[in-house]
Amino acid sequence: MTTRTGIRSLWSRWTVVVPLLALVALVLSWGRDLPGYAVGLVALLLAGAVLAAVHHAEVVAHRVGEPFGSLVLAVAVTVIEVALIVTLMVDGGAKSSTLARDTVFAAVMITCNGIIGISLIVGALRSRVTVFNAEGSGGALATVATLATLSLVFPTFTTSKPGAQFSTDQLTFAAIASLGLYGLFVAMQTVRHRDYFLPLTQEGEIKEIDEHAPLPTRRATTLSAVMLVVALVAVVGDAKAVSPTIESGVESAGMPHxxxxxxxxxxxxxxxxxxxxxxxxxERVQTSLNLALGSAMASIGLTIPAIALATIWLSGPLVLGLSATHMVLLALTVVVGALTVVPGRATLLQGGVHLAIFAAFVFLAVSP
Structure with a gap:
């Protein structure tokens, strides 16, 4: 009886109910033109699904430990992000030729500047100086920089095809290289150098699991793993459902696509x-960096191979090369990121610098 009561209490939580409602909204709204009130309801459920996804990811992460916990959320989000990009490209026609590039580059700027910046500021406000492992974070940043250059910078300079596009052979090479680098990094993060990605104390020692937070049961972890997938599917699907409204709003405001x-x-x-x-x-900034850099890496390392495979049935052009302005932003991000992670310690200043770069990216996206 106690077990059944516990299960009922789990399923009665809003973190379970809201993702299911968001999934129902996705099914009911898929492929339809939504009126204003429906868009508002879907957006509200989308926000609830986001919060629920964070909760379930933290349950799974607490059970499996770091760095596997960060990897779970990063890979899950990126796999579904890839599905969203491919779906939008299939439906979008010629205007979607740059969608993969725009979304992947936006993900890199959001993770490497927005998430890192706000995490450093929050951590510094708590402990004045945030502490993390320079070896792990530095290796992750180097991998992100290499993947971004191979996949998003080189197409601007290659000459096999006109415009900022790869030829078929070049795209195949970029896809294989991306998968290889991402797989190598995951092996290093989870097996060979796992200690490089564990949270540190202010004295630089590995921080153990919180003593006051008991590990979730296998049943609760399994439920959270399932609901994490449900919540992420709902987030991406509902985002697609409201995307026509977003597109029309962007066009009405006269902003670039x-x-x-x-x-x-x-x-x-x-x-x-x-x-x-x-x-x-x-005070687990290392976990924050794992999430940010791991997500940036997965966004490139999984998206580019998936898009390369999708080109078999996608008829339109695939523009991957960045503009000059975006290449400058990417270079600035890599340089500032290296100066941030090499010391293994950061203050409010480093967080503010990353947020300034992110703000510049958003402003230039709206007003190029």
């Missing part, structure tokens, strides 16, 4: 943003 990719990336990465901030509040 690239802003749509930025808004969708912000919606999709909201669970990771909230999870990173909550980790920083508990």
């Amino acid at each position: 690239a802003v749509v990719g930025v808004i969708i990336a912000l919606l999709v990465l909201a669970p990771e943003t909230l999870a990173a901030v909550r980790a920083a509040r508990r």
Whole structure:
């Protein structure tokens, strides 16, 4: 009886009910033109699903420990993000030729500047100086920089095809290289150098699991894992449902179509943003960096191979090369990120610098 009561209490929580309602809203709204009140309701359920996804990700992360917990959320979000990009490209026609580039680059800017910046500020407000592992974070940043250059910078300079596009052979190479680098990093993060990605104390020692937070049961962890997938599917699907409204609003405001990719990336990465901030509040900035850099890496390392495969049935062009302005922002992000992670310690200043770069990215997206 006690077990059944416990299960009922789990299923009665809002973190279970809201994602299910969001999933129902996704089914009912898929492929339909929604009136204003319906868009508002879907957006409200989307926000609730984001909060629920963070909760379930934290339950799973607490059970499996770091760095596996951060990897769970990063990979789950990115896999569904890839599905969203491919779906929008299939439905979007010629105007979606730059959608993959815009969304992936937006994800890199959001994670490497927005999430890192706000996490460092939150962590510094709690402990004045945040502490993290320079070896792990530095390796992750180097991988992100390499993946971004191979996939988003080189197409601007190659000459096999006109415009900022890869030839088929070049796209295949970029896809294989992306998968290989991402797989190598995951092996290092979870097996060979796992200690490089564990949270540290102010004295630089590995921080153990919180003594006051008992591990969730296997039943609760399994439920949270299932509901995490449900919540993420609902987040991405509902984001697609409201995307026509977003697109029409962007066009009505006279803003570039690239802003749509930025808004969708912000919606999709909201669970990771909230999870990173909550980790920083508990003085686990290393977990925040794992989420941010791991998500940036997965956004490129999984998206580019998936898009390369999708080009088999996608008829339109695939523009991956960044503009000059975006390449400058990427270079600035890499340089500032390196100066942030190399010391293994950061203050409010470093967080403010990253947020300034993120603000510049958003402003230039709206007003290029």
